[in-house]
Amino acid sequence: MGEIKVGTASWTDRTLLASGWYPASADTAEKRLSYYADRFALVEVDATYYSPPAEQTAALWAQRTPPGFTFNVKAFSMLTGHPTKVSSIYKDLRPETDKTNVYPDDLGPAAYEEVWARFLSALQPLVDAGKLGALLFQFPPWFTIRRSNKEYLLEVQRRVRPLRAVFEFRHASWFDGSNRDETLGFLREHKLPYVGVDMPQGHKSSVPPVLAATADLAVVRFHGHSDKWTSKDIHEKFGYLYSGRELKEWVPRLRELAAETDQTYVLMNNCYRDYAQRNAADLTDLLSG
Structure with a gap:
């Protein structure tokens, strides 16, 4: 069985x-990250979705964590086709507009290419330290199954190489009927790592909890089952504490997935209070047992 690393999607919420x-003694950013890294071997950086990282920040992450620790980094919203706040774009690349949010087409081609280049370059300290796991490309609900979107997955793979991109969908069309086999077959053909999710069902952004090994790396993200999934309050949206029974039911599925991969990253994204940390610790114990 391949290695399973368990962590959470935040350590600074x-x-x-x-x-x-966190104990009272963990009263600085450095001490909090150190405390977290003593308990988990993996963390996902979600802040990079809202604003691209600075190379100095990535260097501090690398310095403040032990050997073998892994950071997964969420791709900047501009790179996944989400609306992006103009204020979050590099100052010298911001378009002249009265809009609050913009999309890739609102940037000139040269500026768009530069956003890509700077985003990837800023992560180099993690790469040099051997601590960058994967780049998470979570696509918006309107990113449906179609040829142009499949081509974009391949484009992302090319752009980030030799780094690893992993792909999370938020539209059920990727798994409707025979599309499930088509999607997984396409991912396997091109060795594109798939991100399985556990999330509320019955919403526009819902996808079923499919776990599948499509490359030598797999990722599973647990979003919880809040009955307020459509809330604009992120803590209401993700404020769900998994029960021990729920987590136990996932253990054989995760082990089966890990048996088909070299590396499996499992991340609790139910980031409200210490829910994710408690569930990550419980799941780690269950997998160890």
Whole structure:
């Protein structure tokens, strides 16, 4: 069986800091990351979706974590086709517009290419330290199964190489009927790692909890089952604590997935207070047992 690393999608959420999970002695950013890294071998950086990282910040992450620690980094929203705040774009690349949010087509081709280049370049300290796991490309609900979108997956793979991109969908068309086999077959053909999810069902952005090995790396993200999934309050959206029974039911599925991969990353994204940390610790114990 391949290695399984378990972690959470945040270590700095304000409700986590208020929850008491960190001891009073972890009173700086450096101490909190060190405390987290003593307990988990993996973390996902979600802040990079909202604003691209600085190379200096990535260097500090690398310095403050032990050998073998892994950072997965979420791709900047501009690179996944989401609406992107103009204020979050590099100052010298911002388009002249009255809009609050823009899309890739609102940038000139040269500026768009530069966003890609700077985003990837900023992660070099993690690469040099051997601590960059995967780049998460989570696509919007309107990113449906069609040829142009499949071609974009291949484009992303080319752009980030030799780094690893992993792909999460938010539209059920990728798995409707025979599309499921088509999607997984395409991913396997091109060795594109698939991100399986556990999430609320019955919504526009819902995809079924399909786990599949499509490359030597697999990722599973647990979003919870909040009955307020459509809320604009991110803590209501992800505020769900998995029960021990729920987590136990996932153990054989995760082990089966890991048997088909070299590396499996499992991330709790139910980031409200210490829910993700508690569930990640419980799941780690269950997988070890």
